Amino acid sequence: MNKQTIKDIDVKGKKVFCRVDFNVPMENGEITDDTRIKAALPTIQYLSEQGAKVILASHLGRPNGEVVEELRMDAVAKRLSELSNKSVVKTDEVYGDEVNEAVSGLEDGDLLLIENVRFEAGETKNDPELAKAFADLADYFVNDAFGAAHRAHASTAGIAEHVPSAAGFLLEKELEVLGKALSNPDRPFTAIIGGAKVKDKIGVIDNLLDKVDNLIIGGGLAYTFVKALGHEIGKSLLEEDKIELAKEYMQKAKDKGVNFLMPVDVVVADDFSNDANTQIVDIDSIPADLEALDIGPKTREKYAQVVADSQLVIWNGPMGVFELEVFANGTKAVADALSKTEGYTVIGGGDSAAAVEKFDYADQMDHISTGGGASLEFMEGKELPGVSALTDK
Numbered sequence: 001m002n003k004q005t006i007k008d009i010d011v012k013g014k015k016v017f018c019r020v021d022f023n024v025p026m027e028n029g030e031i032t033d034d035t036r037i038k039a040a041l042p043t044i045q046y047l048s049e050q051g052a053k054v055i056l057a058s059h060l061g062r063p064n065g066e067v068v069e070e071l072r073m074d075a076v077a078k079r080l081s082e083l084s085n086k087s088v089v090k091t092d093e094v095y096g097d098e099v100n101e102a103v104s105g106l107e108d109g110d111l112l113l114i115e116n117v118r119f120e121a122g123e124t125k126n127d128p129e130l131a132k133a134f135a136d137l138a139d140y141f142v143n144d145a146f147g148a149a150h151r152a153h154a155s156t157a158g159i160a161e162h163v164p165s166a167a168g169f170l171l172e173k174e175l176e177v178l179g180k181a182l183s184n185p186d187r188p189f190t191a192i193i194g195g196a197k198v199k200d201k202i203g204v205i206d207n208l209l210d211k212v213d214n215l216i217i218g219g220g221l222a223y224t225f226v227k228a229l230g231h232e233i234g235k236s237l238l239e240e241d242k243i244e245l246a247k248e249y250m251q252k253a254k255d256k257g258v259n260f261l262m263p264v265d266v267v268v269a270d271d272f273s274n275d276a277n278t279q280i281v282d283i284d285s286i287p288a289d290l291e292a293l294d295i296g297p298k299t300r301e302k303y304a305q306v307v308a309d310s311q312l313v314i315w316n317g318p319m320g321v322f323e324l325e326v327f328a329n330g331t332k333a334v335a336d337a338l339s340k341t342e343g344y345t346v347i348g349g350g351d352s353a354a355a356v357e358k359f360d361y362a363d364q365m366d367h368i369s370t371g372g373g374a375s376l377e378f379m380e381g382k383e384l385p386g387v388s389a390l391t392d393k
């Protein structure tokens, strides 16, 4: 990486504004998954041990520039304190007098967490005044929020225009793993793309076709491709305006010699529920009144074999409606295959990461990205503003 990292800066006795991605799932005020907090700990602990005064900042949810009581950072501060074994000062403001006072009270090694940065409308607009206000709090800016690195916001990018900056360990690791996978992959290299919408994955599929040996398609987006092959898909998900593009991608795969794998059989249902009547049909026999909600057993076996024979696998997007038990087998089978392959396995965040956690395969994956949208944009080959804004080495 051509950017400074925290190892390149001397933070002893300095104030460091550290952007993290503590956008964790919450239910009734309780954090239901603290993976992202744990993932930022190495950077936070390092800064603290080096004697920095650590000012942490994150967004939580999408409050759209307003104070939303349920999206305050208090539960996060509490969990961070438990995980780090340190007390964490928490402010109720994002900037201003309360924050200035709290910062002046910090001793070397102390941790402070400011309020949800998205309570300020200027955050997502990358408002230069808000960016300057954040910068004025600190001597250095450290970005460890890989999950928000695809956003050009005041606390992820704007601030870097005003103070020297560096990448934290998590950001560095994510870029290293995903970067190596895309630029110098071990082969055979297999990408598995699922999830609901073709339109969200267009850039990724296009970019990956230039790099992979096998491209496996599953989930709701598969049916636009199935339709493009001329099969009927009943009530399955379809993006009519993407059929031509699906044809182009299948042609591109052929031209590039990429093995393009699509479902050969599917689980169809009469209802989007666990009580639905289901049956398994071949891909060219989807009944007009039913919806395909998972890949079938022949497809599971085929995909598992390709994964077993791969040296590198990147997975983004579930194979079916994994939230419902009856349509979870495809996603489970892919997770199981990844857990068994000798190849290096990368989970591209978002729903696939949630599925891997849910089915207890997380420990057996080599890298689970903390960024859903960010890893997608990275895999599309896009520049991440939260990275490009950092000081060059």
Ligand SMILES: Nc1ncnc2c1ncn2[C@@H]1O[C@H](COP(=O)(O)OP(=O)(O)OP(=O)(O)O)[C@@H](O)[C@H]1O
Residues within 6 Å of the ligand: 194, 195, 196, 197, 200, 218, 219, 220, 221, 237, 292, 293, 294, 316, 317, 318, 319, 320, 321, 322, 323, 348, 349, 350, 351, 352, 372, 373
């Ligand atoms: N055959 C299907 N029909 C309808 N919905 C499906 C089907 N297969 C998967 N899904 C749904 O797709 C959703 C995930 O789609 P999405 O494109 O958001 O995935 P993702 O890329 O993993 O998530 P993220 O955007 O968070 O990274 C899941 O909620 C799942 O239920």
Ligand SMILES: O=C(O)[C@H](O)COP(=O)(O)O
Residues within 6 Å of the ligand: 021, 023, 061, 062, 147, 148, 151, 371, 372, 373, 374
């Ligand atoms: O959950 C995420 O993917 C990141 O925290 C970014 O959140 P956002 O999509 O609301 O910007």
